[in-house]
Amino acid sequence: MSSRLFAISFDAHRPESLAHFWSGLLGLESADGDGVALHSGNDAGYRLGFRPARAGKAAQNRLHFDLTSSSPEDQRETVARALDLGARHADVGQGPDASHVVLADPEGNEFCVLEPGNRFLAGCGTLGALACDGSQAVGYFWSRALGWPLVWDQDEETAVQSPRGGTKLTWGGPPLMPDPGKDLHLELAPDGDPEAEVERLVSLGAKRPDSAHGGSGAVVLVDPDGNEFRVLTEG
Helix, strand or coil, X not given: CCEEEEEEEEEECCHHHHHHHHHXXXXXXXXXXXXXXXXXXXXXXXXXXXXXXXXXXXXXCXXXXXXCCCCHHHHHHHHHXXXXXCCEECCCCCCCCCCCEEEXXXXXXXXXXXXXXXXXXXXXXXXXXXXXXXXXXXXXXXXXXXXCCEEEEECCEEEEECCCCCCEEEECCCCCCCCCCCCEEEEEEECCCHHHHHHHHHXXXXXXXXXXXXXCCEEEEECCCCCEEEEECCC
């Protein structure tokens, strides 16, 4: 029994507008009729989702995308396109000499446009990594939950990647940043019985939150670091 990564979803005040931003930035096509899910175009096989949320953003996101670049010109063009679509520069303590560029999308979700030549993300595609603030234990949890092998495990930093390649999921180790309120979340699609899969995830270290609103067709759990994720119960 296992789950596949169905979507990486943004909490969004205006889902359609945020989907339009990311579609324009990455050249992604809609994955559904209402325009709030995009095909990632990535070997890892997930979607980008945009779910309506009322929560306000209280701190830096725990999860953010690292976009790769093929050349200095490509990096500059990606940054310029993002700014034209409504992004802004963001300061997360990177310093003036950083070779990557930190931006925030129109709803404040941080992301990085990396410099060319990043060996760790070579071959991962434009959506090179979902970089997560999190513990070594949560990296181990997600490796077992998804059946993705660890491709990095050193100094409490971990990373996993689908056997098919594509986006890496990385965790930077302690300390854990505060809950930002509004963030990105993983959505899983079970390969078999959803109830059995929920029980398996709980046995791996997930927990059922005291109060959660997964909406119809999903069960909300939290991973060992307290990050909410959704297990889809309807196809």
